[in-house]
Amino acid sequence: MKASLLAKLIPAAFVVSILCVSCASRKPPQQVLQQKYAPEKLRNDVVLLKKILETNHPSLYWYTPKDSIDTYFNATLAGITDSLTLPAFRNRLSWLISKIKCGHTAVRYPAHYGRASIQLRGQQFPLSIKTWADSMVIIGTAPGYDSILKRGTIITSINGRNTHQLLDSMFQLISTDGYADNFKSQLISFNFPANYRSTFGLDSSYLVRYIDTAGVEKETLLIPITPKKDTGTARRRRPPGNFVPPLTRKERKQAERTSIRSLSIDTTLSTGHMRLTTFSNGHLRRFFRRSFRALRKENIQNLIIDLRENGGGSIAISTKLARYLSDHTFKVADTVAAQSRRFRYGRYIHPSWIYWLSMRVTSHKKDDGRYHFGYYERHHFKPLNKNHFNGQVYILQGGFTFSAATMFISEVKTQNNIHVVGEETGGGNYGNSSVHLPAIKLPNSKMMVVLPMYRIVLDSTCTKDGRGITPEIPVYPSSVDIRKGIDSKMQKVKDIISASQRTP
Structure with a gap:
């Protein structure tokens, strides 16, 4: 009887203890946002960060020499003399990380701070x-x-x-x-x-x-303004005659997909407009199949691909799009190499075991001492025959065109029928550091730092000048266009297409 009662009490006590710990660990948002961390703990985080980057970052000294990186780390450590809030510490880390000149190596707040900042919205510039x-x-x-x-x-x-x-x-x-x-x-x-x-x-x-x-x-x-949180009260108080029913689950998913990718066709200009805000999510392979089939059926001669909001995503997906347009076989890159396959500080890198396993399978050490992702270095991708687009292509790019989006443009930009319009990309023309992107979680502050694992050299014959891809047809913003609501880049392409149709 006693044993039976004990057997019942132990699980109950365990559940209660977990709940107590959970409740105790949830601090009020204001306390989370204002919490300060001791300087010695923050300096320990910076020291650990340097060790991890030196061990695993593939391009730590690609643009900034080692002695300069050491100087920046020393300056950061010397500047932490008092307790700091997470925003103050984040600014010091961001300044430090920016010196590496790697767009994928970025600082992120821990999840609990992000939740608190959403719950307690502060004032801001209006x-x-x-x-x-x-x-x-x-x-x-x-x-x-x-x-x-x-x-x-x-x-x-x-x-x-x-x-x-x-x-x-x-x-x-x-x-x-x-x-x-x-x-x-x-x-x-x-x-x-x-x-x-x-x-x-x-x-x-x-x-x-x-x-x-x-x-x-x-x-x-x-004066500053405090953003208002939509609590749903306004919706509940609307008169019945103005009631707008909520979107169904299917409609929400469709809206989400449309925000990621869309295709519209203007038959009068024989032009398709494809907008892609990412190369991840959105069932893009299926979207490409349907889109290029529709372009073929309508005998469309011009295609505008808008990548101005595209910060990258899957290399496999961006390569798939390139195969619908390319007139030649191509490689993803000349070099895709990692500094190491070991995760000496794996307890601070999340999720380390997935990337450790993947790198063991896909990369191999070469004479230069680095671990190469051989598939992307050697494999030549062939153009797709089915629904391949052979008309004029206009790619809109800008500062946020980054990572896999820049890699896609690099693969097709030299073709005679492909024209790049807009501003310099944010992604590097020579290459970048990416492929696998785990996060370093610093133990004391819990701040996150994205850690790219591979250095990518897209075309080794290019000059490593640290610039993005420059457009064939540059179009820059202006206050007049902004005031009038004119999309100057899109308008430029439409003018070119209209002029080509008037030319005998």
Whole structure:
């Protein structure tokens, strides 16, 4: 009887203990966001990070020599003299990691901090801003925020910092491939308020200088805004006559897929418009099959492929798309090599065992002492015969065109029927470090640092100048186009297609 009772009590006690630990470990969001970490613990994280990068990063000294990397690490360690919050520590790590000049090696907040920041939204700068070079132009204001500053207005300074000072400070905390700073500009444009706050903190007000419609520089004072969380209350209070039924599960999935990839066909211009925001998810192989079959059936002669929002994804998927367009066999890269297959610090790399197993199977050591992914170095991919597209192709690219998207463009850009339009890519023209992307989890701060495992050299005959792919037909933003809502890159391509159809 006693044994039976004990057998029942032990599992119950175990469950209660787990619940107690779980509840105790959940701190209020405000406490999570304001928590500070002891300087010795943060310095230990930095020391460990250096050891892991030296052991496994394939391109630690590709653009920055070892003595400079050592100097940056020493400066980071010397600068940690007091307890820091995670944002403050993240800025120091981001500055340090950016010196490697590898776009895939980036710093991420731990999951618990991300959850807390979503639950407790703080105030932020009220304007959305498009940036390029040293230019800053308003593209919108926060919902419900009333401002005299309208879309297309040129900004010259914020709180006494001119545009060069603002962007240069934000650039210091963003990693990119080599010197392709257009990636940094585009990343800032995606969320200017968050990048401003990460770099400069929260100000009680913002003195914004701008150019008015008469070309005169003026100034106005803005106050920060707190984004409102949609609790669903507004939806519940709508009158019954205005009720909009929620999307079904099927409709939600379709909307998600459409946000990733879409194809529209304009038969009057004999033009297809394919938009791809990633080379991951979205059942892209099936999408490609259906899309190129539709292009063939409609006898479409021009295809626009918009990769301006495409930050990469699966190399296999981007290669699949290239096979529908390429007129020749091609390799993915001349070199795909890892520094090591060992995970000496595997307990801090997640998930290390999956990548350890994969690298054991797919890579082999060569005379240069590195471990080469032989399949991508040797295999020649052939163009697809079925539904192959032979018409004119216009690829739209920009600063956020990165990783596998840049690799795709590299594979097809030399063809006579393929034209690259837009701005320099964020992904490197010579190569990048990627393929496997586990994350380093630092034990004290729990900060995450993405760790690429392979160095990719796309074309060894190119010059390693740290630049992205330059377009054949450059088209840059302008305040006039932004104010009028004109997509200048798309419009340029449509003008070219229209002109070609008028030519006898």
